[in-house]
Amino acid sequence: MQAQRGMYIGGAWRPAEGQDTIAVVNPADEQVIGYVPAGTAADVDAAVRAARDAFPGWAATPQAERAALIGALRDGLAARKDEMAQTVTAELGAPPALAQTVHAGLPVLVAGSYAELAATYAFEEKLGNSTVYFEPVGVVGAITPWNYPLHQIVAKVAPALAAGCTVVLKPAEDTPLTAQLFAQVVHEAGLPAGVFNLVTGLGPVAGQALAEHPGVDLVSFTGSTAVGRQIGAVAGAAIKRVALELGGKSANVILPGADLAKAVNVGVANVMSNSGQTCSAWTRMLVHRDSNDEAVSLAVDAVAKYAPGERVGPLVNAKQQARVRGYIEKGVEEGARIVAGGPESPLGKGYYVSPTVFADVTPDMTIAQEEIFGPVLSILRYEDEADALRIANGTVYGLAGAVWAADQETATAFARGMDAGQVDINGGRFNPLAPFGGYKQSGVGRELGPHGLAEYLHTKSLQH
Ligand code: NAP
Numbered sequence: 302m303q304a305q306r307g308m309y310i311g312g313a314w315r316p317a318e319g320q321d322t323i324a325v326v327n328p329a330d331e332q333v334i335g336y337v338p339a340g341t342a343a344d345v346d347a348a349v350r351a352a353r354d355a356f357p358g359w360a361a362t363p364q365a366e367r368a369a370l371i372g373a374l375r376d377g378l379a380a381r382k383d384e385m386a387q388t389v390t391a392e393l394g395a396p397p398a399l400a401q402t403v404h405a406g407l408p409v410l411v412a413g414s415y416a417e418l419a420a421t422y423a424f425e426e427k428l429g430n431s432t433v434y435f436e437p438v439g440v441v442g443a444i445t446p447w448n449y450p451l452h453q454i455v456a457k458v459a460p461a462l463a464a465g466c467t468v469v470l471k472p473a474e475d476t477p478l479t480a481q482l483f484a485q486v487v488h489e490a491g492l493p494a495g496v497f498n499l500v501t502g503l504g505p506v507a508g509q510a511l512a513e514h515p516g517v518d519l520v521s522f523t524g525s526t527a528v529g530r531q532i533g534a535v536a537g538a539a540i541k542r543v544a545l546e547l548g549g550k551s552a553n554v555i556l557p558g559a560d561l562a563k564a565v566n567v568g569v570a571n572v573m574s575n576s577g578q579t580c581s582a583w584t585r586m587l588v589h590r591d592s593n594d595e596a597v598s599l600a601v602d603a604v605a606k607y608a609p610g611e612r613v614g615p616l617v618n619a620k621q622q623a624r625v626r627g628y629i630e631k632g633v634e635e636g637a638r639i640v641a642g643g644p645e646s647p648l649g650k651g652y653y654v655s656p657t658v659f660a661d662v663t664p665d666m667t668i669a670q671e672e673i674f675g676p677v678l679s680i681l682r683y684e685d686e687a688d689a690l691r692i693a694n695g696t697v698y699g700l701a702g703a704v705w706a707a708d709q710e711t712a713t714a715f716a717r718g719m720d721a722g723q724v725d726i727n728g729g730r731f732n733p734l735a736p737f738g739g740y741k742q743s744g745v746g747r748e749l750g751p752h753g754l755a756e757y758l759h760t761k762s763l764q765h
């Protein structure tokens with residue numbers, strides 16, 4: 302994929318207002334692979350205007366037509382799957398197999414689900430003598446992170462379009478090429494000009510201008526809690542709708558009687574996948590004290606299969622690498638025991654971090670509380686179920702989790718007590734229609750499926 306030198310605004314690639322560019326770096330070999338324009342407030346303003354102009358027409362487009370165009374977008378993503386996977390590998394460092402199945406594959410499913418929902422969603426409901434209409438909120442400002450660059454874009458753009466909203470996207474500065482390729486697919490799918498617009502740029506410049514723009518009706522943000530807090534404040538001051546998908550410190554709770562080997566293996570894979578750069582990763586493994594030694598030894602065996610440069614890619618940039626290594630050092634300082642990995646770089650080149658497992662982690666330690674966003678697992682011991690629940694709920698986050706038990710009922714009962722938006726029971730499969738989002742400081746709102754679509758709708762009632 303050749304980097305575009307412009308912004309995708311109003312259905313065409315246009316030169317940016319300013320001259321500044323952002324270098325895109327391959328984190329596996331630290332080489333610059335392209336440059337994209339660094340957008341300014343002027344670019345954001347042009348994009349928001351294009352989205353505003355396109356809004357009435359798109360909102361009035363019949364459901365079936367919107368559905369067909371989202372279907373064409375889905376088909377375009379499927380047709381460009383290899384190129385998309387290569388682009389994600391080049392700018393994020395994702396191993397090719399992961400890039401194919403998850404980074405390029407999952408968005409095809411999600412886009413497909415919204416092509417279907419756009420056609421079938423009930424935008425009208427009868428309630429006594431009222432008719433309730435669900436109407437598109439307007440122009441959406443979407444701000445996305447680099448960890449699942451295409452998925453995060455599709456999880457916002459597809460439901461927004463299905464709802465009848467128009468969109469301006471500001472993708473992460475580390476992964477703009479995936480966003481440019483997505484814009485190309487949108488263009489080829491034949492979406493009307495201005496329905497989708499792309500402004501590449503830096504968060505505090507282009508991102509902030511988008512969140513603050515009075516022509517934006519809803520801001521949907523995924524990223525750090527620190528930036529999410531700022532965006533929530535800006536949106537609150539302007540009485541704008543806001544959706545925030547933030548960090549996590551999710552618990553993988555292994556109850557007595559569970560299949561320990563399976564729970565540990567799936568748990569380790571969950572953390573190591575995407576080099577640990579997953580907001581919903583189960584980074585805390587909670588094990589009964591009687592099973593602790595066995596769980597630790599199973600985890601050590603499991604993590605040995607994750608060789609850096611093969612099954613585990615690098616972190617996205619040098620800053621994230623330094624941040625994660627700092628957390629590993631902090632874990633050692635605070636008295637946790639490293640049983641695999643460590644703070645040293647495993648390879649001479651690239652932003653790699655060794656897959657690391659800590660045992661003897663206690664709930665008050667930094668590595669048990671803060672989101673590390675790297676291939677680092679903390680194993681904590683609990684005394685009984687009540688203790689496990691207290692530990693599981695004992696962080697500021699509440700995004701996801703897992704529970705393993707001898708039977709579904711026990712695991713389900715435990716999961717009902719967890720402060721978390723999404724919990725997998727005994728290895729329950731990923732469901733692209735299930736609402737995804739956080740309790741507590743993990744966010745506001747839900748993405749995916751019909752619940753994700755509802756975020757982009759206003760409710761109007763007419764009484765007859
Ligand atoms: P981030 O700064 O929150 O980035 C997310 C998005 O927000 C990017 O597009 C970013 O642009 C933009 N942004 C940054 N500052 C902004 C501002 N003032 N106004 C509007 N938009 C702004 O996250 P990060 O710095 O890349 O990563 C730091 C940490 O965040 C990670 O270590 C991890 O803990 C967490 N994180 C969580 C998720 C998640 O899925 N929940 C994803 C990524 C990161 P730039 O790309 O130019 O910064």
Ligand code: MG
Pocket residue numbers: 504
């Ligand atoms: Mg940032």
